[in-house]
Amino acid sequence: MPMFYEKSQIRYSLIAIIGILILTVLFLFVLNWIIGILVTVCLCIALFFLRKSVLEYRKEMDSYISTLSYRLKKVGEEALMEMPIGIMLIDDDFRIEWANPYITSIMNEDTLIGRDLLEIHDSLLPLFKQDSETEAVITLDDQKFKVIIKREERLLYFVDVTEQIQIEKQYEDERTALAYIFLDNYDEITQAMDDQTKSAINSKVTALLNKWAKDFGVFIKRVSSERFLAVLNEQILTKLEKSKFSILDEVREKTTIENVSLTLSIGIGTGVSSLQELGDLAQSGLDLALGRGGDQVAIKQINGKVQFYGGKTNPMEKRTRVRARVISHALKEIVTESDKVMIMGHKFPDMDAIGSSIGILKVAQANGKEGFIVLDEEAIDSGVIQLLEEVKQHSELWSWFITPDEALEIMTDETLLIILDTHKPSLVIDERLLSISEHVIVIDHHRRGEEFIKDPILVYMEPYASSTAELVTELLEYQPKPLKMNMIEATALLAGIVVDTKSFTLRTGSRTFDAASYLRGKGADTVLVHKFMKEDIENYVRRASLIQNTMIYKNGIAIAIAKDDSYFEQVTLAQTADTLLTMNNVVASFVIARRSESSISISARSLGEINVQLIMEALNGGGHLTNAATQLQDITIDDASDMLKNAIDEYLEGGTKS
Numbered sequence: 001m002p003m004f005y006e007k008s009q010i011r012y013s014l015i016a017i018i019g020i021l022i023l024t025v026l027f028l029f030v031l032n033w034i035i036g037i038l039v040t041v042c043l044c045i046a047l048f049f050l051r052k053s054v055l056e057y058r059k060e061m062d063s064y065i066s067t068l069s070y071r072l073k074k075v076g077e078e079a080l081m082e083m084p085i086g087i088m089l090i091d092d093d094f095r096i097e098w099a100n101p102y103i104t105s106i107m108n109e110d111t112l113i114g115r116d117l118l119e120i121h122d123s124l125l126p127l128f129k130q131d132s133e134t135e136a137v138i139t140l141d142d143q144k145f146k147v148i149i150k151r152e153e154r155l156l157y158f159v160d161v162t163e164q165i166q167i168e169k170q171y172e173d174e175r176t177a178l179a180y181i182f183l184d185n186y187d188e189i190t191q192a193m194d195d196q197t198k199s200a201i202n203s204k205v206t207a208l209l210n211k212w213a214k215d216f217g218v219f220i221k222r223v224s225s226e227r228f229l230a231v232l233n234e235q236i237l238t239k240l241e242k243s244k245f246s247i248l249d250e251v252r253e254k255t256t257i258e259n260v261s262l263t264l265s266i267g268i269g270t271g272v273s274s275l276q277e278l279g280d281l282a283q284s285g286l287d288l289a290l291g292r293g294g295d296q297v298a299i300k301q302i303n304g305k306v307q308f309y310g311g312k313t314n315p316m317e318k319r320t321r322v323r324a325r326v327i328s329h330a331l332k333e334i335v336t337e338s339d340k341v342m343i344m345g346h347k348f349p350d351m352d353a354i355g356s357s358i359g360i361l362k363v364a365q366a367n368g369k370e371g372f373i374v375l376d377e378e379a380i381d382s383g384v385i386q387l388l389e390e391v392k393q394h395s396e397l398w399s400w401f402i403t404p405d406e407a408l409e410i411m412t413d414e415t416l417l418i419i420l421d422t423h424k425p426s427l428v429i430d431e432r433l434l435s436i437s438e439h440v441i442v443i444d445h446h447r448r449g450e451e452f453i454k455d456p457i458l459v460y461m462e463p464y465a466s467s468t469a470e471l472v473t474e475l476l477e478y479q480p481k482p483l484k485m486n487m488i489e490a491t492a493l494l495a496g497i498v499v500d501t502k503s504f505t506l507r508t509g510s511r512t513f514d515a516a517s518y519l520r521g522k523g524a525d526t527v528l529v530h531k532f533m534k535e536d537i538e539n540y541v542r543r544a545s546l547i548q549n550t551m552i553y554k555n556g557i558a559i560a561i562a563k564d565d566s567y568f569e570q571v572t573l574a575q576t577a578d579t580l581l582t583m584n585n586v587v588a589s590f591v592i593a594r595r596s597e598s599s600i601s602i603s604a605r606s607l608g609e610i611n612v613q614l615i616m617e618a619l620n621g622g623g624h625l626t627n628a629a630t631q632l633q634d635i636t637i638d639d640a641s642d643m644l645k646n647a648i649d650e651y652l653e654g655g656t657k658s
Contacts, residue, residue: 086145086158090117094125103158106140124156137161173235177270178278180286181209181220181228184263184294204255205262212247216240237270237299241309244653245297248310252295263295271301291448293463293625306450308614324471327460328478331441334458335367338416338439342407344374344429346422348381348570351532352467353421354388355496356443358489359472360418361400366481372400374407374429382539383499383571386532387492394488404430413438420444421468423461424451424622443471445500447613449622463624466512469496473515483522490524495532502578506607506626539572546576546591557610557648558586562593564637570595570629573603581605588612590648592640595631600640604628610651618647 024039086103090096099112107120117125121138128149136147140158144165148157183205190198202225209228213220216239219231232240248264255262267286269278285300289308292298296310335341341364345353357373364371380388392398402410407430411417417437423444425434434440434453441458445465465471473493476483497516501508504516520526535543546568550560558580562568573591580589588606595601602619604612606626613628621630632640 084160086156088112088120088156088158090128090154090156092154094118094128096120097154106143106145106158108141128156137165173233173238175234175270175273176275176278177232177234177237177268178275178282179218179230179232179266179268180282181230182265182267182286182290182294183226184265184290186226186262189262201255201262205251208251208254209247212250216243234270237268241299241307245309248295248297265289265294266297268297268299270299271303277302288448288450291461291463293447304450308617321474324474325478327458328475329480330458331363331475332367332479334416334439334441335364335369337414338369339412339414340364340410340416341369341371342374342411342415342417342433342437343371343420344407344417344433345420346427347429348379349375349384349421349429350381350496350571351384351387351492351499352469352496354384355492355494356420356468356472358391358397358492359469359476360420360443362476362483362485362489363472363479366479366483372402372407372410374404374433375401376404376429379429381571382569383533386534387495390488390528390532391492394486397486397488404433407433408436411436415439416441418443419453419456420472422446423453423459424449425453426451443468443475445471446622446624449617464509466507466509467497467500469493469500470512470515473497473518474511477518485522487523487525487528490519490522491528494519494524494526495529498529499533500627507624535575539575542568543572543576543579546572546593547579550580552586553645553648555610555652556585556587558583558589559641559644560589560591561637561641562591564594566594567596568593568601570601570603573601574605574629577603577605581607590644592637592644594637598634600632600635600637602630602632602640602644615644615647615651618650619643 084102086106087100088096088103089098094117096112096115096117104110104112109115112120117128121140123136123138124147127136127147128151134149136149138145138147143160144162145158146161148159150156190201193201206222209220212218213230217232217236221229223229245266248266251264252261265286267282267284267289269281269283269285272278272281281300281302285298285306288300288306289296289298292308296308299307299309341360343357343360343364345357349357354373354375361371361373377388391401411433415437416439417433418441419428419434420443422428423442423446425431428434440453440456441460442453442456443460445462445468447463448461460471460475462471476485494516497512497519498504501512504512516524545566546560546562549562550558553559560576560580573593576591577589580586580591588604588610590612591603593601602616602621604616604623604627606612608626611625613623613625616623616628616630619630619632621628623629632643635643
């Protein structure tokens, strides 16, 4: 083609020259006819050679086009018949009209003509009928093919992508992951040991971790007395997930000293190539695992997704009076710097949320600041109605309860917002208050979940505590100024502790009794607490109807399932789950019932042997090791039951992801 381009340029140039010569000849004829004749002869000679060149050009062009057409036809035939790309034409009945030899040889057939498309692969026909998908990857004879669909032409292309997928998988498998391994309670266990015993426990833990690392191909290095750094890849991480991180159980079981075991928390960063980002993700995962009580693994990806493994044991109490005192003084400083304090619990607040809110109100008042408790009376738990009725009898205390709209009107840039008994933005009474507040404090006793309030200035989360009311009571004890509490205020806090501990039977430590003793000394009325917890006969009968439909699923797990056309309040479900725990041989209980036409709730309780929080997190819920719940939308009771059983099975197999 370059040759023809050059010749065309020459011809155009000659035409231009001839045009100029003709004009010149006419001009010369006017000046001198002899010179004009000579120039005309020269012009004729030039025209002769020009014509000869054009004829040669046409001849060469015809020859080139003929050769090119032949080559294109030959290439097209070879492409259809010999290139390693499968081509298939189908008719209106989705039968194969024609297929090239390549795809025929892949199928190990002499011919594919007349075969139904479903016989080739069961996903081809549905893909062809869809309007959205134009490409898909299928497996034929252990090879991966990308299928390109041309619906108008009823044409399918099959491109072998086996090697590409293998390379992609190899890349994914070899991507680096980073892990921080932390000995949760190392200081608590070793602080009273002599050097020889401490050295022995260190050697045992190091040996266990080194063997585990060697078995799975992990590089591990101890960087401090209680922290290890591990480097692995995605392929190794997949194997560890399949093993449900058995190292957690192994360390716990083989490091028992005087009935106390060391436990591990592991934070893993994955899904990004930057080592610095991997380190940040690993640290964030470790913080999340520790915030949930330790003895578990948190795998965190760059998109924020987190997977949890372990967390089956009740966390050891690691709170200290020192931390409570430090937090109490920090709270005092923040309160005094604010113009007022807004206090807000979770949606449908329970006894713990209301009681702890009243306790924080006393902190604000003790430091000379106005405090307001945000409450939506149209959305409250029926279990707190009697408490609120009693509070309304004390007009001075009730005057500090306001609605969310009233709170929005009086909030300023200097107002402090304190969130109690939850750390999830989606669960607070009114998210609008969170969005406009620049100063937020979170106080909670639940294990930390993926969702968390953004940028709080102070966080006091203790999953080892029985209740938020217990935490707030300790903060009250360490306020610098002496606190004056009346009977109803102390009773509300005590009621929060009693309800969350099931009358001091679950999640109850020595600090729980210390807090209860302090409140009793401030005038808390235990008889009034008992009155708050009473229920009417109608609710008792409804609860009995749920218990009547109870089955023992496996391993002492009781599941009560309500009828699909019945509706129950959340408190009734919780009470039913608590009642089931009192039955012989029941170690965990789940109650499934409708809250509304589109919403189904599951309330879960356990005695500590089974971590119901992990099971509920698998269903997008959450809570505590012995107390958790979830809500499911737009499904039937039977579907909810199947989902719960699958989550229980996954947990009992060795771990639960969320």
